[in-house]
Amino acid sequence: MILIRAIGLTLLLVMASLLPSSAAEADLRAVIAKFATAANFSATEAVVRELAATSDPAVEPPLSALADGNLYIRKADSQVFVGKDAGDGIDLLDPLSGEKAASAAKTDLTKIKVNNGLRRVIRDALGTLTLRATDPAVRIAAAATMFKTPDAANIEPLDAAIAAETDASVKALFEQARAASLLVSDRPEADKLSAIALIAARGDRDAVSLLTSVEANSQGAVKDAASSAIATINSTLALWDAGQNIWYGISLGSVLLLAAIGLAITFGVMGVINMAHGEMVMLGAYTTFVVQQVIRTSFPGLFDWSLVIALPLAFLVTAFVGLAIERGVIRFLYGRPLETLLATWGVSLILQQAVRTIFGPTNQEVGNPSWMSGSFDIGQLAITWNRLWILVFALLVFGVLLYVMKRTPWGLRMRAVTANRRMAASMGIRTPWVDALTFALGSGIAGIAGVALSQIDNVSPNLGRGYIIDSFMVVVFGGVGNLWGTLVGAFSLGIVNKFLEPYAGAVLGKIVVLVLIILFIQKRPRGLFALKGRAVEA
């Protein structure tokens, strides 16, 4: 009897501890349970709005999970859980406490569908809920959302948040968001005018976007203030646009430089018309893909280092292939440019088809390490990390190559052979080996260019095709045989191209650049920096 009572008591206790700790939580759970019965997007949206209306910070985890497509319904009992991918199945977490409740196979769960409209609603709701988050980055995101979706109802929570905010930069963002909301409210005109001044000080596209809609929906002094603010911002933005074009040009130039720099050696220094140059770039990109595949399956922790690991491997692989091509084909064809052109064209087709047979014709996914994703702002200039790193990398490769050519004994031999082959041979230089190694160097550099280009272009057997023409253009324009010419050529072509593009469009812009180069070559057949002396006549 006592035993039974004891058991009963324990059971009661256990049940009590399992029960929600407060009535509010029980209410929230009841609302969350409604997700299971929501038949379409608008029904789900109604549930989201109901959750958001509670203003309880506890609803943040299930709402973010919903926005990320991680909210599931268990088919067996229609319970709602936050899902977390756990290899073969999915871990089910309690939507409010975040504790692991169970795990299930994917087939036993129904994912709650979201669309863009729903994601927007959730983002807006989260904006208000996360104003007091402890992480400043979350608060900044909240301010940004509220700025983009102004609502008179936001003013009060923002006022409270501004009063409690200690971080000055976050506080400024809150004030801007408050100003945006103020403009759509029915507050007095004087408040609105100062709000416009505050927003105009932001000076970015979001401010223009907001003020344009204010201008369209208001009269009198507010309308005038908005239009003059737009005019001021637009004139500053025009200057930033010019700056942005220069940056885009430099960035395109760095890509051209990377693609062309290997060719500057094989074509520029050695005089071999190497149509398989693009395929060396492609092989480098595929090496990156293979390295990432191995890292993904065996050492997932090293993913951010995958590019660094791929660099030397890509250099070795392509240098070896280059060496094989030189020894196998090109060395029999020195001095016969037409045959070289055809033979290397054939080699390029063979390499393309070989890669297609081994890896398949479809694109391969090469991931961006975290340090190469996203962008940052300088003033109104958005600079993407991957472009910045590629620029740094291109200059680094250029610097190293220049050092090798000018300051090492090997570079000296290379230049000696190019300048006067017979003299170099009689000085005891083994010219065939210098040829082979120079070609391998050029190919290897094309390979490491491929590692970088895999980050911005798609990795497919056709990758090299897109770069071969541009590479020749850069080398010819810059001056055959001159590395500095290649550098200046790449950047000037990039910048000219990017300045033409906004006005002429990408298609016409490219044509204009090509025509300009043809005219330039008519005037200066040896390019920007022509080599002088005996090497030219040889």
Added chain:
Amino acid sequence: MRGNFSTITKMFSAGVLAAGLLTAPAKAADDTIKVGILHSLSGTMAISETTLKDVMLMLIEEQNAKGGLLGKKLEAVVVDPASNWPLFAEKARELISKDKVAAVFGCWTSVSRKSVLPVFSELDNILFYPVQYEGEESERNVFYTGAAPNQQAIPAVDYLMSEDGGSVKRWVLEGTDYVYPRTTNKILEAYLKAKGVPAEDIMVNYTPFGFSDWQTEVSAIKKFGSAGKKTAVVSTVNGDANVPFYKELGNQGIKAEDIPVMAFSVGEEELAGLDTGPLVGHLAAWNYFESIDTPENKKFIDDWHKFIKNDKRTTNDPMEAHYIGFNMWVKAVEKAGTTDPDKVIDAMVGVSVPNLTGGYSTMMPNHHITKPVLIGEIQADGQFETVSQTPGLVMGDEWSDYLPDSKDLISDWRAPLACGNFNVATGKCGGKGTN
């Protein structure tokens, strides 16, 4: 004794029968029906077309396992036009004249289709064309199993205009510079203007094939989108250029909630080369998605994985188009009782076969088929999730109603009209599209 004899006779006749059965397939092998496959296996288009060659081989193998067609085995004849448009015409001629194929399944780009058209009408054979295209064409010898603009582009724009799609007011039409995007954008521009969108709210931009530096274009889209009105991008960017385009969108932080991109040429295959994490919510309009949950589709995907021996390979819309087209051809041949192209062409109209999205597709008199239109959002796993679907099937409209020089044209290949560009205003056959 007598009993014994009869047993021996029985055994003997059974033996003859068995022998006859055994030799029958061997005899049929000399007398096969040849099916031509005209897809690029090398060059730029190999990325998309190789898969279609494989799916055709799979369908033919399955049909043979079911006992072939008209008691004969099917034999695939594969040629490689190497992404070279004039070579398409040469290879088509070779398939029809030399190999004597009964029908050809092939082409991807519009220019390759245009290049083979004269060959097919001259030698009177059949082409099944499986890719969404710009319309403005209807040929007697071609069956279009991909989407016409009204089966993809127009419903997609309608979705974006609707409340579910975000009530878009400003439009960027971004495309690769060739015939499909140019014609589609012309139709869309006319359609948007008919819906009351002012000209200053439409931006049209073209980039070259294989374009890889999207910085200027993406920042122009950003700028165009900051006019205080909801903006969307309608992308007809083709093939390889898509990966750098989406990477740049992701890096410049354009989110689908702010400026969604609706693509007509991005399928599961294209996404396979991308980290789709930053792209969740961008859209695509197709008539088929791999994620469609129907028993037919599940079987198709399983068969495909088994055939290609790789369970990571995706399926896509043009593959479904070939699935539908091949089954329609099989049915029409059975109906006509012959593979003679003339009779099969007449038998094709009205043929109805199951598609992979749980319904039936029917061949219409204009040689286009009926299809459902699906709008999908890109998911983090590289698949699409259907967010909208037309309530019924949409019939392919070859001559757009929104272009002034084609709105009066209709096509009906049944007797007695038998005309691909009949002008209802003048009551005459001929006009646009007549060479």
